[in-house]
Amino acid sequence: MLNLLTILAERFSMIGLLAFVLSRANFFKKVISNNVSYKDLSILIIIFSLIGIIGTYVGIPINGAIANSRVVGPMIAGLLGGPFIGFLVGFIAGLHRFLIGGFTALSCGISTTIEGLIGGIIKKYYKNTVDWKIAFLAGIIGETLQMILILTISRPFSSALSLVKVIGLPMILVNSSGIAVFMLIIKSVFDEIDIIESRQAKIMLDITSKTIPYIRSGLNKDTAKVVSEIIYESINVDAVAITDLKTVLAYIGLDDVQDKCQFLKKSEINAFRFKKVYVDHNKRGLGLLSSVTAPLYCYDELVGTLKLFRKNKFVNSTDIEVAKGLSNLISNQLEIADAENQKRIANEMKFNALQAQINPHFLFNALNTVISFIQYNPDGASKLLITLSEYLRNNLRYAGKWIMICKELENIDAYLFIEKARFGDKINVVKDIDDDLLNMYIPALLIQPIVENAVKHGILPKDNGGTVVIKIKDNNDFIRFSVEDDGEGIEYEMLKKIVKEDYGTSMGIGLHNVYERIQSIHRGAFFKIESKKGHGTKVVFDFPKYYEENKEEISSDVEVFNSR
Incomplete structure (x- = not known):
C-alpha cells in the first residue's frame, strides 16, 4: 500500500505541473474571476x-482495474465552474473510463460523473473561491x-473487496491532497490578481488626482501635454500619445514611432x-513595436x-x-469639463439677460x-442721479x-x-458690522438681494414702514450674515417653497x-429663514472667510444670480 501511495503521488505530480501551467493562462484567470x-x-x-482522461492513462493497473487520479479533473471543474460544468466534465472523463473496460468500468464511470457534480454543488453554495480545506474534504467524500x-x-x-483494500486509502489520500493543492494554486492566482488590481487602482488614483485639474480644461495641446507626461511618469511604458481625430496633441517617449499616431x-x-x-x-526590422490604443x-x-x-x-x-x-477616466472628465463649460455659458447668458432688464419699475x-x-x-x-448712476454701474461692473x-x-x-428718497421715514436701517470683516471677499450681489427683498416685500407694504437690521459678525472660519426686518413677513406655505428651485415669485427667486x-461654494453651509406673517422676516447664513489672496483662485467657480 505504501509503495502504491508513493507511485500515485509521483504520477500526480505531472497533473500538478499541468495545473500550474494552466493557472498562468489568461482564460483561466477570467474563469476564476x-x-x-x-x-x-x-x-x-x-x-x-x-486532465481526467490523462489521470486515467497515468494510473497504475491493479487486479484488472486502475488506481488513478482521474477524479481531480472533474472535481476541480465543478469547484470552479458549478454543477453543469462539473457534471459534463465528469461524464466525459467517466465515459472514457467506461469505454476502456474492466470489471470496475461501470462503477468508476458513474462515480467520476457524480464526483464532478459534487464539486459543482459545493461551488453553488460556496460563493467565493472554495477553500483548500473544503476541497480536501470534498475529495475524501x-x-x-x-x-x-x-x-x-x-x-x-x-x-x-480485494481491490478496495489495496487502492482505497492511497487514492483517497493522494487525490484529496491533489485537489487541495490545485485549489491552493488557484488561490495563488487570485492573490496575484488582487495584487495587480490593487497596483492598478493605486496608479489610477494617483493619475486621477494629478490630471483632473488639467483635463477639466478640455482636450487641447496644452492639457494633453501635461496629462501624457503624468501618465508616462506613472506607468512603465516606452511612449504615450494623446490625439484628437486629426492630429497628435501630445507625445512623449520614443521619437521614432511618433508617425504611428498620425x-x-x-x-x-x-x-x-x-x-x-x-x-x-x-514588427520593425528585427525589433517589435507593440501598442494599445484606447478611445476617448x-x-x-x-x-x-x-x-x-x-x-x-x-x-x-x-x-x-x-x-x-x-480612457474611462479622461472621457468622464471631458464630459464633466463640457458640462461645466455649458453651465458657465448658461449662467453668463442668464446674468446678461437679467442685467439687460434691471427692474424697470425700480428704474422708472x-x-x-x-x-x-x-x-x-x-x-x-443731482446727488440722487449720481447715486443711481453709481448703483447701476456697480451692478454691471461687479457682475460675476x-x-x-x-x-x-x-x-x-x-x-x-x-429708496429712502422716495419713501422717506418708512425705511429705517440699522447696521451691526465687525470692522475687521470689511476686507473679506464675497461674490457680488450676495447680501444685496436679501436687503432688497426686505425693503420691497417686507417694509414697503406696511403703512408705517419699518426697520431693516443688517448684521455681519465673525463666526470662527465663517462670516455670519443676518438681514432682519419687522415687515409683513412670509406665509408658512410660501416659506417652505422659497429654497426650492424655480420658485416663481420675485422674492422666492432672490x-x-x-x-x-452659497451651497455651490460651500455645500452644507448654514442657511435659515425665519418668518411669521405680520411679524417680519429674518434671513441668516454663514459664508466661508476668503482673503484677498484667495479671490482669484476661486472666482471661476462662482455662479452669478440676480434677484431682480
Whole structure:
C-alpha cells in the first residue's frame, strides 16, 4: 500500500505541473474571476476533461482495474465552474473510463460523473473561491463514494473487496491532497490578481488626482501635454500619445514611432465603434513595436485616442486594463469639463439677460423721484442721479466677480439712499458690522438681494414702514450674515417653497439664488429663514472667510444670480 501511495503521488505530480501551467493562462484567470465567455467555458470543459482522461492513462493497473487520479479533473471543474460544468466534465472523463473496460468500468464511470457534480454543488453554495480545506474534504467524500460504488456494483464482490483494500486509502489520500493543492494554486492566482488590481487602482488614483485639474480644461495641446507626461511618469511604458481625430496633441517617449499616431486605422475605428481598445504588434526590422490604443469619448462621441507603446515586447493584460481605465477616466472628465463649460455659458447668458432688464419699475420710479426733486431740491436731484448712476454701474461692473464686503455695503447704501428718497421715514436701517470683516471677499450681489427683498416685500407694504437690521459678525472660519426686518413677513406655505428651485415669485427667486450660490461654494453651509406673517422676516447664513489672496483662485467657480 505504501509503495502504491508513493507511485500515485509521483504520477500526480505531472497533473500538478499541468495545473500550474494552466493557472498562468489568461482564460483561466477570467474563469476564476467570473469574467468568462462561452468560449472560455468551452476551453475549460475540454482542458479538465483531458486532465481526467490523462489521470486515467497515468494510473497504475491493479487486479484488472486502475488506481488513478482521474477524479481531480472533474472535481476541480465543478469547484470552479458549478454543477453543469462539473457534471459534463465528469461524464466525459467517466465515459472514457467506461469505454476502456474492466470489471470496475461501470462503477468508476458513474462515480467520476457524480464526483464532478459534487464539486459543482459545493461551488453553488460556496460563493467565493472554495477553500483548500473544503476541497480536501470534498475529495475524501468523492473518493470514498467511488470505493462504495465499486463494492456495490462491481462483480465478483470478492475481487472488488480485494481491490478496495489495496487502492482505497492511497487514492483517497493522494487525490484529496491533489485537489487541495490545485485549489491552493488557484488561490495563488487570485492573490496575484488582487495584487495587480490593487497596483492598478493605486496608479489610477494617483493619475486621477494629478490630471483632473488639467483635463477639466478640455482636450487641447496644452492639457494633453501635461496629462501624457503624468501618465508616462506613472506607468512603465516606452511612449504615450494623446490625439484628437486629426492630429497628435501630445507625445512623449520614443521619437521614432511618433508617425504611428498620425492617422486612425480602419481596424482601430471598427474597434472603437464597439468601445473596445485596439492592440497592435508591429514588427520593425528585427525589433517589435507593440501598442494599445484606447478611445476617448465625450457623450458617446469619439473625440480622440490614448496610445501606450512598448518597444521589443508585447503589451500585456495590465497595459490593456490601464489603458481602459485611463480612457474611462479622461472621457468622464471631458464630459464633466463640457458640462461645466455649458453651465458657465448658461449662467453668463442668464446674468446678461437679467442685467439687460434691471427692474424697470425700480428704474422708472427712481427717475421719477429725480424729476420731482429737480423742481424743489436741485442739489438733492443731482446727488440722487449720481447715486443711481453709481448703483447701476456697480451692478454691471461687479457682475460675476468677488468683491470686498465693504464694496457690497456701498452698493446696498446706494440702493437704500434711492429708496429712502422716495419713501422717506418708512425705511429705517440699522447696521451691526465687525470692522475687521470689511476686507473679506464675497461674490457680488450676495447680501444685496436679501436687503432688497426686505425693503420691497417686507417694509414697503406696511403703512408705517419699518426697520431693516443688517448684521455681519465673525463666526470662527465663517462670516455670519443676518438681514432682519419687522415687515409683513412670509406665509408658512410660501416659506417652505422659497429654497426650492424655480420658485416663481420675485422674492422666492432672490432668496433661492442666494441659497444656491452659497451651497455651490460651500455645500452644507448654514442657511435659515425665519418668518411669521405680520411679524417680519429674518434671513441668516454663514459664508466661508476668503482673503484677498484667495479671490482669484476661486472666482471661476462662482455662479452669478440676480434677484431682480
